[in-house]
Structures are given as structure tokens and as C-alpha cells.
Amino acid sequence: MLSQSIWWASITLEVLLLARAIRGKLAFRYPVFYFYISFIIFEDLISFLVYRWKPAFYSYTYWTTEFLCVLIGCGIVFEIYRVGLASFPGTARMARNILVVLFIVAAAKGLVAAANDPRWWLEAGTLELERTLRVMQAVCVAALVALFLFYSIPFGKNLRGILLGYGFFIGMRVITLTFFIGGSDASRQFWGYTYSASYLIALGVWCIHLWSYEASPAARQAIQIERHYQRVAAATQRRLHDARTYVAKAVGS
Amino acid sequence: MIGAPTAILLGIVLLLLLLLLAARGSTVARELGSAPDLPMLDDEAGLDACPPEFVARIFSSDDWEFVSGTRSRQLQGLFRRERKLVALVWVDQTSKAIRRIMREHTEATRQSHDLQFATETKLALQYAELMLICGVLFLAIQAAGPQRVRGLALYAGTLSQRLTQAQQNFKTVTTGREFHGAGSS
Numbered sequence: 001m002l003s004q005s006i007w008w009a010s011i012t013l014e015v016l017l018l019a020r021a022i023r024g025k026l027a028f029r030y031p032v033f034y035f036y037i038s039f040i041i042f043e044d045l046i047s048f049l050v051y052r053w054k055p056a057f058y059s060y061t062y063w064t065t066e067f068l069c070v071l072i073g074c075g076i077v078f079e080i081y082r083v084g085l086a087s088f089p090g091t092a093r094m095a096r097n098i099l100v101v102l103f104i105v106a107a108a109k110g111l112v113a114a115a116n117d118p119r120w121w122l123e124a125g126t127l128e129l130e131r132t133l134r135v136m137q138a139v140c141v142a143a144l145v146a147l148f149l150f151y152s153i154p155f156g157k158n159l160r161g162i163l164l165g166y167g168f169f170i171g172m173r174v175i176t177l178t179f180f181i182g183g184s185d186a187s188r189q190f191w192g193y194t195y196s197a198s199y200l201i202a203l204g205v206w207c208i209h210l211w212s213y214e215a216s217p218a219a220r221q222a223i224q225i226e227r228h229y230q231r232v233a234a235a236t237q238r239r240l241h242d243a244r245t246y247v248a249k250a251v252g253s
Numbered sequence: 254m255i256g257a258p259t260a261i262l263l264g265i266v267l268l269l270l271l272l273l274l275a276a277r278g279s280t281v282a283r284e285l286g287s288a289p290d291l292p293m294l295d296d297e298a299g300l301d302a303c304p305p306e307f308v309a310r311i312f313s314s315d316d317w318e319f320v321s322g323t324r325s326r327q328l329q330g331l332f333r334r335e336r337k338l339v340a341l342v343w344v345d346q347t348s349k350a351i352r353r354i355m356r357e358h359t360e361a362t363r364q365s366h367d368l369q370f371a372t373e374t375k376l377a378l379q380y381a382e383l384m385l386i387c388g389v390l391f392l393a394i395q396a397a398g399p400q401r402v403r404g405l406a407l408y409a410g411t412l413s414q415r416l417t418q419a420q421q422n423f424k425t426v427t428t429g430r431e432f433h434g435a436g437s438s
Contacts, residue, residue: 090368097370135255138267145270149277150377151363152356160278167271174264178257229365233372236358240379243351247386250308250343251403 156216161209172198340399
């Protein structure tokens with residue numbers, strides 16, 4: 001009964017979200033995100049039909065569409081990066097470098113783990129594989145959020161909503177999957193509901209933030225943008241050095 | 254492939270970062286609306302908000318020695334409380350000034366086309382180190398009081414100097430051995 005309610009509530013919110021996007025022309029501004037929502041509606045319907053008429057194929061259908069969702073989710077992360085940092089080429093460059101470093105670290109870790117335990121790929125279940133992919137997504141989203149915070153990137157209501165909702169969903173998915181994999185049958189039911197509820201919360205966040213289009217606050221033009229980066233960096237380095245000397249002098253002298 | 258504790262930790266870190274983002278969203282919007290267009294990075298004031306002679310006295314033991322000479326417990330207690338408060342305010346002001354330096358830097362460079370990854374990483378690490386020092390100072394002042402913090406800082410400084418000296422001696426000895434080894438072979 002509870003799962004049925006969550007399912008119907010999710011479908012309703014997804015359709016509402018899509019309807020508002022078409023009405024407010026938000027779908028053209030965030031195409032990947034709305035493609036993701038459309039795909040989830042399609043996934044829900046297909047899963048429902050298969051479960052009803054061909055239950056033996058349900059597991060295959062579910063996992064195939066779930067992995068496609070993970071892939072489209074990577075597209076959402078890219079869309080957040082693209083839209084959020086469109087006016088900030090400096091921060092965009094930092095984000096690219098950080099993501100490349102993270103990708104290299106993850107690939108190296110994967111290769112080392114595969115070399116140590118070559119049977120992992122064969123023995124890992126679909127849940128474990130999904131968790132690994134979701135963790136990678138979580139790391140990328142966390143790196144982007146940290147960068148947005150560090151550089152004080154201003155957000156429009158819409159993009160903030162997409163980031164908050166999707167980030168929350170990914171974070172909760174990683175946590176629930178971890179407990180689900182290692183838990184008993186009784187606790188699995190609880191974590192299953194927690195996962196569904198977290199998706200419902202994410203949908204709520206999206207509905208609130210994406211109800212209508214709101215332009216991003218115009219970024220204050222970089223102060224004296226013609227200033228060379230090296231000069232700015234050198235000035236900051238000197239000021240931080242001065243601060244360090246000041247603190248050391250005050251405490252130690 | 255990924256351990257359960259690591260995965261849970263990553264999930265929690267992400268949720269905390271999002272919480273910060275949600276909390277800071279409104280602040281940034283307010284700042285965008287009200288921030289004056291002041292020239293940045295030329296403003297060297299801020300760290301020197303406290304006169305140097307005043308700052309030097311916060312962690313100095315001279316005043317404490319004078320107060321303890323009065324042998325009044327009430328006065329000693331009052332002095333300790335007041336001095337701790339002043340020291341904490343100073344740490345807070347200093348960390349705010351450091352945050353402002355970094356905020357001004359990020360605001361000036363986030364739109365820069367020639368931003369360098371290595372330089373930015375180095376600055377971020379320097380900033381993190383300074384903020385960590387301020388955090389440790391804050392905790393130490395809360396726990397031990399400013400006078401003892403000075404003692405600890407002096408002890409750490411001496412220890413650091415000894416370590417540097419030992420490292421230099423070790424380097425000299427190693428280089429000497431390598432030199433002798435190369436000579437005998």
C-alpha cells in the first residue's frame with residue numbers, strides 16, 4: 001500500500017514537473033534534465049506493463065532502464081556544469097581539471113582493484129555495480145558543489161533546484177544502496193522505502209524550484225577584469241603570507 | 254570495489270555540502286543585490302584592524318604577571334575571562350579578514366580566462382592551512398587561555414627550529430657520507 005502510494009505520488013509529480021516545464025519553456029533551457037524526467041516516466045510505465053503482463057522479464061527491464069537512468073544522470077551533472085559556469089570561464093577551467101583528476105584517480109583505483117581481485121567484475125551484482133557508478137556521480141557532484149561554494153558562484157532558482165534535488169537523490173541513493181546491500185531482509189524493506197521517499201523529496205524540491213522560469217542573478221562583473229590573473233594571484237599569495245606572519249607574530253612574539 | 258564506510262562517508266559529505274549550498278544561496282543573492290562596487294585587492298586594511306601593540310599584549314604574559322601580583326582571586330578570574338574573550342574576538346576578526354582576502358580573490362579570478370590550476374590549488378591550500386591555524390587557536394584559547402597558547406606556540410616554534418636543525422644536520426651527514434662513498438669507489 002505504502003509503495004503504491006509512493007509510486008502514484010512520484011508519477012503525479014513527474015507529470016506535473018513536465019507539464020510546468022512545457023508551459024514555462026523550461027524544457028528548452030535544461031534539456032538533459034527534462035529528458036531524464038521523461039525517461040523516468042517512460043521507465044515507470046514500461047516497468048508497470050512488463051510487471052503486469054510479463055513478470056519474468058521485469059528484472060531485466062528494471063535494471064536496463066536503471067542503468068540508462070544512471071547514464072542520463074551523468075548528463076545532468078554535465079548540464080549543471082555547463083549552465084552554472086557559462087559566465088565563469090576561470091571556475092569552469094578549475095572544474096574541468098578537478099573532474100579530470102578525479103577521473104584519473106577513480107580509473108587508477110579501479111584498475112588496481114581489478115588487478116588485485118579480477119573476479120570482482122564477474123561476481124559483483126547489479127546493485128554493487130550501480131553503487132559504484134552512483135559513488136562516482138556523488139564524487140563529481142560534491143566536487144562541483146565545493147567549487148561553486150569556494151568561488152561563490154551565484155545561482156538562479158531553477159539551477160539550484162536541479163542541483164539540490166539531484167545531489168540529494170544521489171547522496172541518499174549511495175547511502176541507501178550501501179545499507180541495502182549489507183542489510184538483512186527486514187532492514188532491506190526499510191531502506192527500500194527510504195530510497196523511494198528520498199526520490200519523492202527530490203521531486204518535491206524540483207517542483208518548488210522549477211515551477212516557473214527565473215533568470216539567474218547577473219554575476220557582478222569581475223572587478224577590473226582587465227587585470228592579469230598572475231597579478232591577482234600574486235597579490236593574494238602575498239596577502240595570505242602577510243596574514244600568516246601576522247598571526248605567528250601575534251601569538252609567538 | 255568501494256568499501257561501505259567510504260560510500261556512506263561520501264554520501265554524507267555530499268548531503269552536507271548541499272546543505273551549505275542551500276544555506277548560502279540566499280546569502281549570495283543578498284550580497285549580489287547590496288554589494289558596493291568597491292575596488293578590491295588594493296584594500297590592504299582588515300588584518301590590521303587591531304593595533305599591533307594591542308595584539309602583542311593579548312598573548313603576552315606581562316599583564317597576567319601584574320594581575321597575579323595583586324593576589325586577588327576575583328581580579329585574576331575577571332582578567333582571565335576578559336583576556337580570553339578579547340583573544341577569541343581577535344581570532345574571529347583575523348579569520349574573517351583571511352576569508353575576505355580569499356573571497357576577493359575568487360571574485361576577481363572566477364571570470365578570468367587564464368586561471369591556472371596549480372596556482373589556484375596552492376592558494377587554496379595556503380588558505381586552508383591559515384583557517385586551520387585559526388581553528389586550532391580558537392580551540393586552544395577556549396581550552397587553555399591566551400597566555401598558555403603563547404607558551405605552546407613558543408614551544409612549537411622551538412620544536413620546529415630543532416627539527417629543521419636536525420634535518421639540516423642529517424642532510425650534512427648524508428651528503429658527507431655520499432661524498433666519501435663516491436671518493437672511495
